[in-house]
Amino acid sequence: MTGILDEALRRLHVTGPEHDGWLSNHGPMAAEALVHHGRADQVHRWLDGYERRLVEVPRGIAPIAADEWREPLGDPVRTGDWLAFFDRALRAEPWSDVLALWWPRLLPGIAAGATHGVIRVGHAVRALREQETEDRVAELGQGLAYWAARWQPLAPAGRGPYRSSDPRAALDAVPRVPDQRSGIRSRLAQLADLPGWPAAAGAVPGPAGTTAGDRLVGIVTAAVRLHTTHGYGNPVLLVHAATAPLAVLRTLPSLPAALHEPSLAAAWAATAAVTAAYAPPVARAFTPGAPDAPAVLEQATESGDAHAIKFADAAIEMWHREPDPLLLASSRHATELILDE
Known part of the structure; x- marks a missing residue:
């Protein structure tokens, strides 16, 4: 096949x-x-x-x-x-x-x-x-x-040390752009004047002493979970907070070791930027349920939406690494939000 x-x-x-x-x-x-x-x-x-x-x-x-x-x-x-x-x-x-x-x-x-x-x-x-x-x-x-x-740099990040912190807590602490009504280019342009952006984007979260790959796993997993409570703001665009760092994670084994740390830093900055641009400041309550991986993928496929499929792909991959039912529930919820748009 x-x-x-x-x-x-x-x-x-x-x-x-x-x-x-x-x-x-x-x-x-x-x-x-x-x-x-x-x-x-x-x-x-x-x-x-x-x-x-x-x-x-x-x-x-x-x-x-x-x-x-x-x-x-x-x-x-x-x-x-x-x-x-x-x-x-x-x-x-x-x-x-x-x-x-x-x-x-x-x-x-x-x-x-x-x-x-x-x-x-x-x-x-x-x-x-x-x-x-x-x-x-x-x-x-x-x-x-x-x-x-389409090469497009983000607003400069700070150069602080890596945080020994939970990636999800770090995402919650990312400041939000003031105007979330416009397109992505306008939203990303606001990062340059956003207080707290350099510090948030420049300090990669994760357990101390872990590899770039391990930290990326934590970042992707946190971004999948973030969608459960904040995806209502823009369910399609917020998908990229997870799929962008996952792309870096998938590429890492084919890159020279010297590129791993810069790749991690760029991936975190991308996740932080999408979060700043599309995650609303207020979380919504979420009831996870207990879906299984085949059902999640089938639902995304039947939706016909490419973002739903790619987010299911990300959620399932993270679930295989950490079998938390919330990851699969996040995919199911994201597909429902995308279909309701």
Whole structure:
């Protein structure tokens, strides 16, 4: 059944990374999540409905030279050029080498495409680690290209020491942007003038002495739990508080050790930024119940919503690491909130 993912990627690689303005193409990410969780038989049916909204792959303007990448970084008009650039790069070098070169270049712009650049790369890397195929290598290139084209740095974080604190408590302490009525670019722009932002974003929470991977697990788990009480504010966008650091966690084993700590810091900053932008200041009561993983994934799949599928993917992965029923209940609740929007 793993060949279905490659078939799905071939279908999707003739479409662009965005549609309807700058909405991200979630097809490759959702397809990979479904296959990973044993739902390959539902991928093409899901794509039949989803791909109607997609557009053709954008054309390039001028080739990007290997030593002239800085100027077009973050320029969405050059999306077609970035797609061609990474297609060439991945045909010439092993995918792990290309990833190791470009990850530190792209990491400061982790907010790219509302964090969908790094999320798409994370799904591609997980697929490649399971099986290396031409289509999966091409998908990594598409993810890197999208990240480069939409590259967007966050407001600078402080440089304080890592906190020996609970990640969920740290998320609750993240200050909220004053105007939560506008789009993500406007919300993220408010971080620069938000009191307490540098301190909150610069101090990564987690138990003292733990690895970058362990701290990322704690951050993702906390963000999944946060959705139960704060997802009502914006159930779709708050999903990324969990899926962005999870993408970094999935990529970490394929990166040089020297990149682990910077990756952790950027992932926490992304989670804090999404929380600041989309988590309302007041929590709502939540009654968890006791769903099981297959039911949670089935509910998300039947919803047809890509964010529901990706959040279920994140919740189930964290639940396998820590079998807390609240994690699965969070996915169920998120799907219900997304459907009610």
